[in-house]
Amino acid sequence: MMNDKTKSMITEARDMAQSRGIKASIHYHHENSHLMRIGNNSVSLNTSEELTRIDIEVIQGRKKGTHTHLGELGSAEELFNVVLKVSEKAGQSAEMDYEPVLTEIEENVVTDLQYDEALDHLDPAVKEQVYSSIFKEVGEDYNYSGSWSSGSTETFSVTTANRNAAWHRLTDQQFMCVLKHPEKMWELASWQTGWKAGDVTAEETINEFKTILPVYENNEGFEVEPGHYKVVFGSQAVGELIEQAAWTGCVGRSWEMKMGWTAEKQIGDKILHPSVTVLDDPTNDQIFSQPLSDSGMLTKTLTMIDRGKLSALLYDRNTASKYGKKATPNAGCLVLKPGGGPADLLEAVKDMDRVLYIPAIHYMNMPNQSKGIFTGSSRFSAVLVEKGKIVSPIFSTRVTDQFETVFGKVLALSSETISVNTSDTYGRRDPGAVSVPTWMLVDDVKITDCADSF
């Protein structure tokens, strides 16, 4: 945990900047990260990183400069000297056509509601034991790989706009296990997430693998002909789709710049199926929440798509300033509301002749953002379902379609929700997750290619 000396160093440096009339924010980010990587039934990497970064932003009228320091800083004077350098940098910058906005922390925040000491200091032996028991229970003839990232992120933010400070600490973990058949080459995957030790269990993954394994063991792969199909997207796929759709369709900057697929739409327009409601909801305890927005406001629930209608866009502080809008108190806690479908997806499709179940979309990208066209391929545990029975695994199959079509032709959504971890670890630890129904059934999805292998 951040010590008082570091806290004092940062607030003193803020005070020094304030007394010199410098408009600055200082943001401390500390991560204690551990990751165990599994390859070929072995631990292939067991890694720990303890890193402290200081982010500084200085605004001078219509100019700004930012700087990140990762390394040792010993005193308030030393930190203030870095602030001075950033101030000099801002001074030499170019004027913009709008005024950048300094974060103004609305009130003092001290929160670690999603922090678990046991997860922060989880013994790597626990992870090794979970993977070992999966291998043992499911069968040691398969090839296993995976990764389990866990750790804590602690932030402390101050700005010269006022005397408030925000301290936030949380823990997170992301678990994945891939089972590959050594000869037939198909792959199954299991994902788990959470913020407490014990949220990830060997049993959950063992049960998932044991349920789907007979289908893969006893049936040959099915090559899907290009065309239009009913598709059940699993939670990982729904998470990926809704995140991309919201990022390119519900963010003010992309809308103002005419870059996104909603650029030609107005607030109130019907854009998706009435069963689709998308929120930014920091009160959802399934996902990692942030107490403050980038502008320093206490985060609140916002509805971006309300029963299929575009109802609000998210504005960060600078986009709001540039386009004369009000910044929104967004937290980046994306939620797709559940529907009324049964928890068991096979029950939902029991009367349907042919349905593809695609649990995850690999390597999704957008060839045309204006039209919201996305493309990606099926990978893990994808199967063909007929009359509610899993018939066979399917080969690597490409979906190329539009958000408006896919979220416009929703036939049913599960009533059960799940958290999908969307964190990546490029650069710094930055936990993220979305809450989505466990499955989404969509009519008329365009399949554009299929390999003859998994």
Added chain:
Amino acid sequence: MSVFNDLKEAVTRNIGRVMDAGAQYCDTRWYEDDSSEMFMLLDGNLEGNDTNVESGLGVRVLYGGAWGFAATSQISSIDTCFDRAMANAVSASMLVKVKLDMGLKDGHTGSYTSPFKIDPIDVSLSDKVDFLKGVDDSLSEDWILRRMIQVQLQRMIIHFWSSEGTYTRKKLINTFAHMSAFALDRDRQMQRRSKSLSCETGGTRGWEMLTNPALWSGHAQRIKNELKEVLAAPEVEYGTRSVILLPGQGHLQVHETIGHPLELDRILGYELSYAGGSFVKLDSFGKLKYGSDKLTVSAYGSITNSPGSFGFDAEGTPERDYLLIDKGVLVNCLTSRAMISEANQRAGRKVFTESGGASRSTAFYRAPIDRMTNVNILPGDDGTLEDMISTTEDGIIVDNPTSWSIGSNREHFHFGCEIAWEVKKGKVTRVLRNPSYQGHTIEFYNNLSAVGDESSWIVEQVENCGKGEPNQVMELGHGIPVIKFDKVISGERR
């Protein structure tokens, strides 16, 4: 005593300590300086004016056939960092089916500095801003809705020590830049045309590279002209035809469908839970007909001024120039020491004789993994772009990616591009918009029908190749001529 001498003494002492405690191998990377600057001009506004300064130490220990890694930005806690790396290796060794081995090597010393004239980090901010504003101005037109200039400058000083007695010092300089112009087409879809900074044959990597108009800024008028044509152009119709890839697109095709599937850690299954695997198997080498006889691909390629050229890899192995694919046949891949040791062990024969020098880490706080260096298609004998157009009956020429989506084993792919030129009966007939194409890797490269000569060969830079867990971004290069493929599905199915 200097910081360097103090640190060297502490590293040497700690390496000795973990080796005495039973480690098979240990290495340490100290990033004395890892500085970068990022600039982003959006519609003339300097929205990004960012510096990033990192310094710290990463320690890797091999114990009982398993890797442990730890990193710290607090140089004062160096002993603790070694202890954590050792403890992580010991813990990892509890679950090891295939014991990793580095193979024995004698230690060596060496140093490397990227070729440069002006260190880009040392150029004054006002000079940088003035230059970038000038480039932005050259993109400005009433009909252009958005302009974007992105520049990234890097300077790294990296020291490496290993338990074998190897010491290397590297000073790496990188300069990356992109400019893009955007406008709405007749259907109010946003279209883009862009140009990235490419390398000059035999050139340097400093600020002088960025300010050489031939490599970047001098292309502003061309991309504006091409964007204007795209706005009014018809869409590429779905169908099967020849596709000619200009280097702006060809380099990413090679990156995704030759570079990544030939990383040995992917082939061995160490990336399955994240980036994916590879359709290549250990028994593919010397046998797999990856492409037509026109396809010859090298690693590194003795390109001196690319971000994929770095003197010594993250295990101290000197960079090597060798063939990956020789006249269509797969002969080698991108390798590091531990991976070739394991591959040879698994195959029961010597598939690989020595490390390809492809072990790389993105920062002091990431463990090295197998990465691309420069992966290059060597020039062919099918002449210039014009020569290739003249022999094309029905095709499109495409440039610069808008999207890329690749199958998990790199067996199939889909690319979207910024622009296409239609070719009919040996002539360019018109510009087309929203081009895309897809294919299956082996079939696609076996339909490689023409490879341009040296006049069409360019080294393109990539600064954002993602791989590994924890995630790592890497810089590299691709030398690439104009290349033509036949029987390619292009355009989007209705």
